[in-house]
Each structure stands twice: as C-alpha cells, then as structure tokens.
Amino acid sequence: MENLIDIKGVTHAYKTKAGPFPVLRDLNIAIPQHSFCAVVGPSGCGKSTLTRLIAGLMFPDQGEVWLHGELVKSPRKTVGMAFQNPVLLEWRTILQNVILPLEIVAPSMPKAQKEARAKELLALVGLEGFENKRPSELSGGMRQRASLCRALVHKPDIIILDEPFGALDAFTREDLWQTMHQLRAKEPFTALLITHDLRESVYLGDQVVVLSGRPATTQYVMQVDVPGPRPLEMLYEPETVERLAVLRREIQIAQGRAVA
Amino acid sequence: MIDWKKILIPVSAIVILLLLWELLVWVMGWPDYKMASPSDLWPAFLRYQELFWLYGWQTLWRTVVGLGVAVVFGTLLGMIMGLSKVMNDALYPLLVGFNAIPKATVVPVIALMFVGQHDFNTILMAFMISFFPIAVSVAIGLSTLEPEYRDILRSLGASRMTVFWKIALPKTLPEFFGALKVAVTLAFIGTNLVEIITPHGRGLGHLFQSAQTNSDFPLMFAVLLALAALGIVLYYAVVALEYIFAGWAVRTAH
Ligand SMILES: Nc1ncnc2c1ncn2[C@@H]1O[C@H](COP(=O)(O)OP(=O)(O)O)[C@@H](O)[C@H]1O
Ligand SMILES: [Mg+2]
Numbered sequence: 414m415e416n417l418i419d420i421k422g423v424t425h426a427y428k429t430k431a432g433p434f435p436v437l438r439d440l441n442i443a444i445p446q447h448s449f450c451a452v453v454g455p456s457g458c459g460k461s462t463l464t465r466l467i468a469g470l471m472f473p474d475q476g477e478v479w480l481h482g483e484l485v486k487s488p489r490k491t492v493g494m495a496f497q498n499p500v501l502l503e504w505r506t507i508l509q510n511v512i513l514p515l516e517i518v519a520p521s522m523p524k525a526q527k528e529a530r531a532k533e534l535l536a537l538v539g540l541e542g543f544e545n546k547r548p549s550e551l552s553g554g555m556r557q558r559a560s561l562c563r564a565l566v567h568k569p570d571i572i573i574l575d576e577p578f579g580a581l582d583a584f585t586r587e588d589l590w591q592t593m594h595q596l597r598a599k600e601p602f603t604a605l606l607i608t609h610d611l612r613e614s615v616y617l618g619d620q621v622v623v624l625s626g627r628p629a630t631t632q633y634v635m636q637v638d639v640p641g642p643r644p645l646e647m648l649y650e651p652e653t654v655e656r657l658a659v660l661r662r663e664i665q666i667a668q669g670r671a672v673a
Numbered sequence: 674m675i676d677w678k679k680i681l682i683p684v685s686a687i688v689i690l691l692l693l694w695e696l697l698v699w700v701m702g703w704p705d706y707k708m709a710s711p712s713d714l715w716p717a718f719l720r721y722q723e724l725f726w727l728y729g730w731q732t733l734w735r736t737v738v739g740l741g742v743a744v745v746f747g748t749l750l751g752m753i754m755g756l757s758k759v760m761n762d763a764l765y766p767l768l769v770g771f772n773a774i775p776k777a778t779v780v781p782v783i784a785l786m787f788v789g790q791h792d793f794n795t796i797l798m799a800f801m802i803s804f805f806p807i808a809v810s811v812a813i814g815l816s817t818l819e820p821e822y823r824d825i826l827r828s829l830g831a832s833r834m835t836v837f838w839k840i841a842l843p844k845t846l847p848e849f850f851g852a853l854k855v856a857v858t859l860a861f862i863g864t865n866l867v868e869i870i871t872p873h874g875r876g877l878g879h880l881f882q883s884a885q886t887n888s889d890f891p892l893m894f895a896v897l898l899a900l901a902a903l904g905i906v907l908y909y910a911v912v913a914l915e916y917i918f919a920g921w922a923v924r925t926a927h
Contacts, residue, residue: 468828488830500821504843504921513839517829547921563825573828 415482417603418444418467418571423476425462426628436462437473438628444571444620447601451614453660454624454632455668460607463629464573467605468492481570490518493564493572497579499556501548501563508544511535511562518567534562537599538592554585558592565602574606578613587645590616594642611660615653616643623663633663706888713891714898721892724880725899732864732876733903735792739799740860744853747804751811755841756833761812772805776863780870791874795867802863803856810852814845847922850915857907865900877903 420442426433436459444450454460465471466478469488478485480492493514501510511531515522535544538558548556557577564572578586590613596602608614614621615637623633635656639647647653665671691711698710705713718725750768754761776798783794818841826836868878877896884892916923 465824468824470824470827488828490829492828494825494828496821496824498819498821500819500825502840502843504846504919513825514829516839517826517831517835567829 415446416443416479417446417448417481418442418450418605419477419479420463420467421477421479423463423466423473423478424628425459425466425471425473425475427462435628437466438630440476440624440629441631442605442622444603444605447603448619449597449604449606449617450620450622451606451608451618452622452624453608453611453614453664454629455626455664456609458624458627458667459629460624461575463624464494464575464605464607467571467573468494490567491570493567493569495557495560495564495572495574495577497576499548499553499560499577501556501559503548506545506547507535507540507551507559508532510548510559511566513563514567531562531566534565535559537596538562552585554581554589557581557589561589561592561596565596565600568600569602571603571605574604576607576609579609586610586613591642591645593617598642611657611664612648614660615656616645616648621656621660623660623667625667626669632667633660635660705890707890709890709894714895717889717891717895718899721880721895725877725895728875728877728880729899729903732861732868732878732900733907735795735876736799736857736860736864736907739796739863740803740857742796742800743804743807743856743860746800747807747852747856748811748849750804750808752815752837754808754812755815756837758816761816768805768808776802777866777870780867783867784871791867791871794871795864795874795876798867799860799863802866803860806852806855806859807849810848811845814848815841818844846919850911850919850922853911853915854908857911858904861900861904861907 420440423437423440424435425437426435428434440463442450442452452460452463462471466473467480467485469478469485469492472486480489501507502513505513508528508531511534512527515527515530519527532541532544535541538561540555540558540562543551543555543559548559551559560577561574564574578589581589594617597604606614606617608617618637621635621637622631623635624630625632637656662671666673695711698708701708703710709717750764754764779801780794780798783797787794787797822840822844823836826840831839864876865878865881868874868876869882874882877900881893881896881900884890884896
C-alpha cells in the first residue's frame with residue numbers, strides 16, 4: 414500500500430536567543446492511506462512540532478515530509494486539524510463553526526451543500542439538534558465532537574489530532590474513542606493522533622509510534638493489527654494488556670527512567 | 674415582560690437624590706448665587722432651551738466625529754502593533770508618553786496652531802484623548818490570539834488577511850467595545866475641555882462658561898445635567914452597538 418505520509422529523517426531545532434534548541438532528530442514515520450497512527454512520547458519532546466511540520470506550518474531543518482507523493486512545502490487544503498483546546502468560534506453557531514474550513518477550501522460551494530455536509534457529520538457524532546447552539550452552550554465533550562467535525566468537513570487526506578481528548582473526563586473520552594471508530598467506518602480517513610494516553614493509542618491506532626525524549630526520534634513502532642471498528646472490550650483483552658506493558662516500558666525508556 | 678423592578682429602582686434612586694439635594698439647599702437657606710436647587714434647573718433650561726438644543730447638538734456631533742476618527746486611527750494603530758512585534762516595541766513607549774500628557778495643556782497649543790478652527794480643534798482633542806484605549810485593546814486582542822485559532826485556518830492555506838477577518842477581528846470585538854466605552858467618555862471630556870477653555874467657543878461647554886461668567890448657578894447646574902444626559906446617551910449608544918456587533922460575547926458573559 415502507498416504511504417500517505419512519509420516522514421523521512423526529519424531533524425529540527427527552534428532558533429532561540431540561547432542558540433538552536435534541537436527538538437526532532439532523524440525522525441521517521443510512515444502512515445499508509447486510511448490507517449491511523451498514534452504517537453506517544455514524553456511531554457515536551459516535540460510532538461506538537463511534528464504536527465506543525467506535517468501541516469506545512471513549519472519546515473524541517475533537514476529531512477523531508479511527504480504527503481500524497483508530494484513534498485510538503487506550504488500549508489495545503491487537504492489537512493484537517495483538531496487540538497486539545499477545541500478552539501470553536503463563539504460568535505458562530507456549531508453548524509457555522511463546522512462549515513468554516515469549507516469557506517476556505519471550497520468558497521464557491523453552495524451554502525446549502527456546505528450545511529448539508531456539516532449536518533451529516535454532526536449527526537454522525539451525535540450532535541443532531543445542536544446545530545444552532547453556541548459553543549459555550551455545549552459540554553466539553555460535545556465541543557470536542559464539533560471540533561472533530563470541523564477537522565473532517567472538507568474530507569481532508571489527513572487529519573492531525575494533537576491530544577484532542579486530553580482534557581476530557583475518562584467516560585467522555587471513551588465515548589469519543591468509539592465515535593472515532595464509527596467515523597472511520599463511515600468515511601475512511603488517514604489520521605495522526607498525538608496522545609499521552611497509552612490505552613487510547615492502542616485502542617485507536619493501527620500503529621503506535623513511541624518517540625524518545627527531546628530531541629525526539631522514532632524509538633519504537635508497534636503494529637496493532639486489530640480490524641475496526643473495535644469494541645471497547647478490546648481494552649481488557651490480554652493482548653492489549655501485553656501491548657500496554659510493552660509501551661509503558663518504552664515510555665519509561667524515553668523518559669530516561671529505564672534503560673533499554 | 675418588562676421587568677419593572679429594573680426601571681423602578683434606578684429611577685427612585687435618582688428621585689431620592691434630587692429630593693435630598695432640594696432639601697439640603699432649603700434647610701441651609703442657600704441663595705441662588707451660592708447653590709442651585711433642582712427646582713431651579715427646569716426654569717433655567719426652559720429659559721435657554723434653544724441654546725441647549727443648538728449647543729448640545731454641537732457638542733454631540735463633534736464628540737461623535739472625534740470618536741469616529743479615534744476608532745479608525747486607533748484600530749489601524751492597534752492592528753499594526755498587534756501584528757508586528759517590532760512595531761509594538763517601537764510605538765508602545767511613544768503612545769504611553771503621548772497619553773501621559775495632561776490634555777488640558779494641549780488645548781492652548783492646538784488653539785494657537787489652528788486659530789479660529791473651532792470645530793477642527795474640538796474634534797482633534799476628542800480624537801487625541803480617546804484613541805489610546807482603542808489602540809491598546811486592539812493590539813492586545815490581536816497579539817494574544819492563541820496559535821491554535823490561527824492554525825485551524827493557516828493549515829488550510831488561508832492568507833493572513835483571511836485569518837484576520839474570519840478570526841482575529843471578531844475575536845477582538847469584546848475587548849474593542851470595552852475600550853470604546855472608555856473612549857466615548859474620554860472623547861466627551863475632550864470636547865468639553867476645548868469648549869470651556871478656548872474663548873468664543875460653542876457647544877455646551879461654552880454655555881457653561883457664559884453661565885459661570887454671569888454667576889448664573891441654576892444655568893451652570895442645568896448645563897451639567899444636560900452634559901450628564903448627553904454622556905449617558907453616548908455611552909448607551911456604544912452599549913447598543915456592542916449588543917449588535919458582539920452580542921455573542923455579552924450573552925456568554927451572563
Ligand atoms: N516556537 C518555539 N520556540 C522555541 N521553542 C519551542 C517553540 N515551540 C516549542 N518549543 C519547545 O520545543 C519543545 C517541544 O515542543 P512541542 O512540540 O510543543 O512538545 P510536545 O507537544 O511534545 O509537548 C518544548 O520544549 C517547547 O518548549
Ligand atoms: Mg503538545
């Protein structure tokens with residue numbers, strides 16, 4: 414299968430007053446089309462930097478980011494993003510918030526068509542009937558659902574999720590994990606998910622990439638060959654428990670609290 | 674349903690205040706040339722009614738024009754400062770210094786520079802005194818925009834201008850209107866400052882000045898109340914605009 418995303422030998426340092434601050438070092442990740450890649454790593458190791466490089470908001474000092482067989486040289490319309498903070502616009506209704514990317518990507522699309530597309534997604538994530546509410550009228554979990562719809566509304570090649578469930582309570586989070594599987598079953602997409610929750614990475618990811626401490630490099634890659642949509646019970650199967658144990662150890666190594 | 678309590682309480686507070694004032698003047702037995710009482714104000718107003726309307730209008734339109742210029746200039750300045758760190762570092766100290774100059778000292782300078790241009794001078798002062806909070810609020814609003822808000826559009830290849838119109842500007846509106854409420858009061862002060870200080874002026878400030886020259890206490894107080902009324906009208910006009918253009922923020926706050 415063709416890789417939708419190929420990150421090849423990416424090295425990057427921020428330029429600061431105190432000199433270059435290395436964040437990524439010879440990082441390699443390959444994500445096949447329609448597959449879900451979960452990335453875990455110690456806090457501050459460079460995960461958000463990685464998302465910005467893929468989105469074309471920044472460019473690596475060395476190495477290449479390939480998206481759909483093209484070198485990423487600028488932002489592109491085929492990317493969707495969601496963050497820990499849902500960043501919905503309070504002056505817009507939920508429906509108008511979800512439509513926002515279409516206004517940039519497909520300005521000539523008829524309004525009715527934009528709204529139909531947004532409504533379809535909102536219904537998929539269980540937000541039917543909330544189209545005309547303001548973001549502040551929704552719970553944190555619902556806002557994050559709307560934010561996911563906004564990331565998907567223009568059918569991007571890749572959606573980049575930077576800890577989108579990080580601030581949610583455990584029950585809401587599990588609900589949203591299942592929603593992710595339902596969304597993927599309805600309209601397949603390629604995803605890169607940054608998370609600090611190992612259970613989340615195993616439940617959602619087709620592969621889990623463990624990054625080392627800063628400057629981050631690809632330390633370990635685990636394939637999770639379980640077809641979706643996965644039931645929540647998967648989390649309690651012995652295989653998953655084993656996988657979690659392996660990942661936990663890798664994280665400890667990444668944090669420098671254990672040796673390989 | 675009209676909430677009568679909401680109207681009744683402030684109205685009774687005003688009535689009680691006026692009654693206490695009347696009572697104080699009556700008990701102390703102050704004559705007209707020492708202290709006016711509320712019952713003197715209405716006759717004073719009726720006597721000079723035409724002047725009140727004429728001068729009131731002059732004060733009003735000069736304030737509004739001065740504020741309008743301040744909004745345009747202040748917003749542009751705020752945009753420049755909010756979007757460029759270098760410009761912010763360069764302009765901020767200048768702005769603070771300019772704002773620190775007591776504006777009463779500037780009035781004679783302007784009067785000398787633009788002799789006889791009374792409308793212009795008044796508008797200039799209303800503008801100079803009121804653009805500062807607008808510029809600062811817009812600059813802060815723009816420079817504190819969380820990067821994620823920019824990234825949701827920038828990651829789609831949207832231009833800086835699009836990000837500005839679709840996100841940064843509307844997101845700054847609540848701060849902008851907060852500043853505009855301060856600015857409208859300041860512009861009003863600026864207008865009156867010029868009207869009172871410069872000779873042969875016009876506007877309510879001038880009416881106040883002539884009343885003072887004639888020791889016409891009831892007229893002076895009537896002008897003060899008229900100014901207060903005008904100030905309230907201006908303030909609530911801004912509140913109404915805020916409700917129209919940034920109603921979403923007002924609603925969220927409650
Ligand atoms: N614009 C920047 N300039 C300098 N240093 C930065 C910048 N952005 C992030 N960093 C630093 O780079 C490191 C990696 O940041 P980030 O990619 O956000 O980490 P993560 O998302 O893994 O927590 C952090 O130590 C952070 O302080
Ligand atoms: Mg991060």
